[in-house]
Amino acid sequence: MSQAQTAAQANETRELPYVAAINEAVRTVLTEQPNAFVAGEDVAGAGSVFGYYRGLLDEFGDGRVVDTPISEEGIVGLGVGAAATGLRPVIDIMFMDFMGECMDEIANQMAKMRYMFGGSASLPITVLTMSGAGMNMAAQHSQSLEVWLCHLPGLKVVMPSTPYDAKGLIISAARDDNPVFVALNKMSLRLKGPVPEESYEIPIGEANVVREGTNFTIVTYSRMVHESLKAAEELAADGIDVEVIDLRSLQPLDTDTVIASVKKTQRAAVVHEAVRFAGLGGEIAAQIQEHAFDYLDAPVARVGAPFSPVPFSPALEQSYVPNAAKIVAEVRALLGA
Amino acid sequence: MSQAQTAAQANETRELPYVAAINEAVRTVLTEQPNAFVAGEDVAGAGSVFGYYRGLLDEFGDGRVVDTPISEEGIVGLGVGAAATGLRPVIDIMFMDFMGECMDEIANQMAKMRYMFGGSASLPITVLTMSGAGMNMAAQHSQSLEVWLCHLPGLKVVMPSTPYDAKGLIISAARDDNPVFVALNKMSLRLKGPVPEESYEIPIGEANVVREGTNFTIVTYSRMVHESLKAAEELAADGIDVEVIDLRSLQPLDTDTVIASVKKTQRAAVVHEAVRFAGLGGEIAAQIQEHAFDYLDAPVARVGAPFSPVPFSPALEQSYVPNAAKIVAEVRALLGA
Amino acid sequence: MTAQPTDDVLLDMHRRMVRIRTFEQEAGKLAEDGKIPGALHLYVGQEAVAAGVMTHLSDRDWITSTHRGHGHLIAKGGEFGPMFAELFGRATGYCKGKGGSMHISNMDLGMLGANGIVGAGPPIAVGAAFSCKTQGEGHAAVTFFGDGASNEGSFHEAANMAALYRLPMVFVCENNGYGEYTPQANHQAIVDVADRAPGYGMPGVVVDGMDAVAVYEAAGEALRRARAGEGPTLLECKTYRFFDHVGVRGMGLSYRTDEELAEWQQRDPIALFEARLAELEILDADRAQAVHDETLAAVRAGIEFAEASPLPDPSVLLDDVYA
Amino acid sequence: MTAQPTDDVLLDMHRRMVRIRTFEQEAGKLAEDGKIPGALHLYVGQEAVAAGVMTHLSDRDWITSTHRGHGHLIAKGGEFGPMFAELFGRATGYCKGKGGSMHISNMDLGMLGANGIVGAGPPIAVGAAFSCKTQGEGHAAVTFFGDGASNEGSFHEAANMAALYRLPMVFVCENNGYGEYTPQANHQAIVDVADRAPGYGMPGVVVDGMDAVAVYEAAGEALRRARAGEGPTLLECKTYRFFDHVGVRGMGLSYRTDEELAEWQQRDPIALFEARLAELEILDADRAQAVHDETLAAVRAGIEFAEASPLPDPSVLLDDVYA
Numbered sequence A, B: 001m002s003q004a005q006t007a008a009q010a011n012e013t014r015e016l017p018y019v020a021a022i023n024e025a026v027r028t029v030l031t032e033q034p035n036a037f038v039a040g041e042d043v044a045g046a047g048s049v050f051g052y053y054r055g056l057l058d059e060f061g062d063g064r065v066v067d068t069p070i071s072e073e074g075i076v077g078l079g080v081g082a083a084a085t086g087l088r089p090v091i092d093i094m095f096m097d098f099m100g101e102c103m104d105e106i107a108n109q110m111a112k113m114r115y116m117f118g119g120s121a122s123l124p125i126t127v128l129t130m131s132g133a134g135m136n137m138a139a140q141h142s143q144s145l146e147v148w149l150c151h152l153p154g155l156k157v158v159m160p161s162t163p164y165d166a167k168g169l170i171i172s173a174a175r176d177d178n179p180v181f182v183a184l185n186k187m188s189l190r191l192k193g194p195v196p197e198e199s200y201e202i203p204i205g206e207a208n209v210v211r212e213g214t215n216f217t218i219v220t221y222s223r224m225v226h227e228s229l230k231a232a233e234e235l236a237a238d239g240i241d242v243e244v245i246d247l248r249s250l251q252p253l254d255t256d257t258v259i260a261s262v263k264k265t266q267r268a269a270v271v272h273e274a275v276r277f278a279g280l281g282g283e284i285a286a287q288i289q290e291h292a293f294d295y296l297d298a299p300v301a302r303v304g305a306p307f308s309p310v311p312f313s314p315a316l317e318q319s320y321v322p323n324a325a326k327i328v329a330e331v332r333a334l335l336g337a
Numbered sequence C, D: 001m002t003a004q005p006t007d008d009v010l011l012d013m014h015r016r017m018v019r020i021r022t023f024e025q026e027a028g029k030l031a032e033d034g035k036i037p038g039a040l041h042l043y044v045g046q047e048a049v050a051a052g053v054m055t056h057l058s059d060r061d062w063i064t065s066t067h068r069g070h071g072h073l074i075a076k077g078g079e080f081g082p083m084f085a086e087l088f089g090r091a092t093g094y095c096k097g098k099g100g101s102m103h104i105s106n107m108d109l110g111m112l113g114a115n116g117i118v119g120a121g122p123p124i125a126v127g128a129a130f131s132c133k134t135q136g137e138g139h140a141a142v143t144f145f146g147d148g149a150s151n152e153g154s155f156h157e158a159a160n161m162a163a164l165y166r167l168p169m170v171f172v173c174e175n176n177g178y179g180e181y182t183p184q185a186n187h188q189a190i191v192d193v194a195d196r197a198p199g200y201g202m203p204g205v206v207v208d209g210m211d212a213v214a215v216y217e218a219a220g221e222a223l224r225r226a227r228a229g230e231g232p233t234l235l236e237c238k239t240y241r242f243f244d245h246v247g248v249r250g251m252g253l254s255y256r257t258d259e260e261l262a263e264w265q266q267r268d269p270i271a272l273f274e275a276r277l278a279e280l281e282i283l284d285a286d287r288a289q290a291v292h293d294e295t296l297a298a299v300r301a302g303i304e305f306a307e308a309s310p311l312p313d314p315s316v317l318l319d320d321v322y323a
């Protein structure tokens, strides 16, 4: 647990659900930054289909909370052009799955403009989007496609697991002069946790050790943090004392924290909800064995979704999405326990 | 070298450049499959900006070699809809960088339709596209974005390094009842090699050991196969006898061939032109340490592009793109040589 | 112009509309009872569009649909049993439970799927129309999409390509005045989506989407053109959804007034059509009621079939990813 | 309607056109000599469009450009030295050599970059126009794009959004009859791209793109509307590129006839304009020649500057990726 978070929890017992923390973060951004505005589909009148912009239209007016047509490429282009010319857009892509409609503006414009222009353009854009399975929304509304973004120099990518992190990371993202993607999690919308009322940042690029342990490291992020913590409880019974690292930021990646932990515990697994093959877990596992080869007692394990689209039927989706039981099983298999 | 290739080389001394092998492959496909057609920007009248469809319009007519508007999403949609309803499209996406314009039709339609429909739809689509840097085409015409595709269940992905493989893999792709991406390499267009006149397949999912070696394995694909072979020659002088594996197919990935090699050589590097971070090299390195942990004498190294967009200036692009010298340096550093 | 619909065609359209309405109402109830997982976008209010268009199509003609796809599939011949089974995520569903409401489809009926991606359908329909043209057997493709979807670039690219290649295709815009919770005036500066047609070189036609006969006639002409090689048409049907964007609540919504809903309900496409059929002495109230009753019985049987069906076994999770 | 251009404006436009022509011709020669790496898309033939529009803009107005962007940058005030340096990949280039021809840009001049992605500019210009509107200082954004680009979905989405928000923006379509090697008739079923404007609720205007005054007047009216809060205009300029899609060869191309080229060259925008200026007794042949000569000298000085400039040091490779 980071210092800031510990302090915050001491001083502050107010609990908010994830959705309200997002709302408060965006309200803070709009209040603090006169050049900030929110744009996206159904963000104004409806306050987003997830409800996290509710009230903002009334508070800030339709010049700063802007409903758009269903035009993802246009929306991201709006963000790129507005950012380059002096505003600080908060762009909403309703579901992460819809990035396919705007990957050009993301990958070829937003990520590269500063570099292609020799540093002369600044792109202070925050993109909020929704990831994750578990709500029977089938193949096109349940994906975790963060690896597409992490592979693109010029972007930053964060994925908050708690209300506290959601608020702090959104505020940090909006203060950053780079494009930052904040991929939220739909199963976590009602998850409650302590959230200070004041404005605060969570540094982008710093992982959070959410559980200390001595002989196994789980590196994870987003909703899988909670499943990993559950798994850790269960594994404790086997005498496996698991350290759980919530990466929070995937790009930049806090390699130091991960490596320091693995050097201590000597065994590790990476856990994410995204499809395992070519997911970010591969990068992290590769980095661990690069930097801590001589410390490792076992290969770095990976837990991720199997190689299929997300199925609709609850009966199938349950076997598809990683969870505590699967993490426990994977760790036990790895350790031959 | 595969059996088929050895046999072919024995019987056949005709050499063709990569570009002509592609041309011959597509001609073969159009000849063999009455339901096949080619569609894309400037594929008919101009025979593609890379020249690989030259002559096909005259030979097969404008019903089977179709110039499209500049509408990548429309073009891929044309492929998806035509394939689902009985044709066998060969779709051209001029540069791989332009996938951003059509990732929805690729990721959410093409890759998932069979699954979402419970297996009732068949999508026999071949997509030809052009990857790679080295020609001073800057940030938006030089990328290697194969990891986006490899992470999508439902797609196959191949990247041929030689004229022989280009022809065989295109023919296999077109005979496959799944969507197959064939990512070509622009620096290789004039590369010559033996190409049999007859029609032949290269099985998708089988790697090719292009150089046998005893104490180091380089896993690579596309143009980096040639750089890796050069590196292997140089490393031979250090007493490092490198086995070079040309994956040819990235999805499915021939893990068996890779693991068998690493178990023999005990040390490995993965080399690709794509940005190193979150590139396919992470997946491969992670798999190697998963499956051959006890055999490894050193961490699996990775060579890839650094974390920036592709720069325009030749002075910078040269330091950006991986090459034999960088591979040699990486291997030496790994081995402390 | 297409001939006026015969009595048989009128009765056929009536049956299709009632089948949609009944299915959707029962599906809505099941959703409210928590029996249908995921998101459910219902078609109630728009039945005249699906019926008026689909009556011209055979199983060999193709359609692409939207997130609001049940009505299209029913009008194209979908059976209640496997449809409910799909909505319930059962192994006997049209997609073996892998697709659900947003991806419900049936290739044998020429139905290329509901789609969770707004605007994804038109380019796919271009491909289907390209197949129809290549095969040369007079088949056509129809793409359904909303007013909201008409702002996606994919619609634009598809419309341009269809006109360029003179494909046997019809673009049916179901303009129900809203994209989710955003009224049309807040998503485009035009009133008639059909005004976009001349920009592609195709005719644009506006029709009353609550009037099944008007839709039937306009769609007939568009399909005649399509099949005759005269190219695509953009047919805009002005309609309204009686329920919320997701789920069944129709009244008391913050983004539209109850008065607006009530006005449109005055022009309920089924009530309007039944009044007309009664006037023409083709279908009296009793026989109309009989159609409703039979349909409800069939819907109930479909629900029973679905409820009695097994869930997919987890062992099939990785099937159907590849051929 | 905008007033007729004053003599000073006419001379200014002339100078801009000559600057573009001279730069592009010399750049073409350098490319043929192998001195410019990568792909070079030249603007020769289309100068009246850039000049006619840009004469209305200040550095605080924004433009987005295309792969064929040098002309736009020059007309917006770009200097030859850092432009050639960029084309050569030198550290003194506008983008420090990181962008090259396809990404040449200058934020201080309000030029949001050439772009290697066809159709990427219009959505970015929507964002710039949104800034202008928010800032409320009367600035505007102009997006240049080709006939080919008008088929990208991005154009459609941008046009709809600009009209919806009544943004201070002008869509300038440079219709040169081809997208790469594909003639317009093979990429869209319409003749005037401006016909797409009513579908977004904005005016569409067709103008002779070889006539700088005609462009100037039409652009003036479009920008007046934009700045007055009356919303965007789609201004289509019919023009022609005298060279090939890439590089300088103009004659003997397989996809167009030499006769067609010759016909358009009859209407060379600079020759036409100089004849008119001579007729109006604003600029005689000698003074026109002097402009050409001075410009050539400036271009040569720019080339010398570029050639004398250092290549970027490899140590800067990873700079400028992040703030």
Ligand SMILES: Cc1ncc(C[n+]2csc(CCOP(=O)(O)OP(=O)(O)O)c2C)c(N)n1
Binding pocket: A041, A070, A072, A094, A098, A101, C066, C067, C068, C116, C117, C118, C119, C145, C146, C147, C148, C149, C150, C176, C178, C179, C180, C245
């Ligand atoms: C690409 C994409 N963007 C956004 C959404 C979210 N979404 C689902 S339905 C919808 C509204 C569609 O409006 P319209 O096309 O008018 O169809 P209607 O719901 O009115 O039938 C939106 C925005 C989506 N599913 N896909």
Ligand SMILES: Cc1ncc(C[n+]2csc(CCOP(=O)(O)OP(=O)(O)O)c2C)c(N)n1
Binding pocket: B041, B070, B072, B094, B098, B101, D066, D067, D068, D116, D117, D118, D119, D145, D146, D147, D148, D149, D150, D176, D178, D179, D180, D245
């Ligand atoms: C998204 C995308 N698709 C295709 C290309 C390849 N390409 C470069 S220029 C061009 C033609 C553009 O035509 P038009 O818009 O008319 O501009 P012009 O070249 O005539 O100035 C094409 C297809 C590209 N750069 N980007």
Ligand SMILES: [Mg+2]
Binding pocket: C146, C147, C148, C174, C175, C176, C177, C178, C179, C180
């Ligand atoms: Mg609608």
Ligand SMILES: [Mg+2]
Binding pocket: D146, D147, D148, D174, D175, D176, D177, D178, D179, D180
């Ligand atoms: Mg053009």
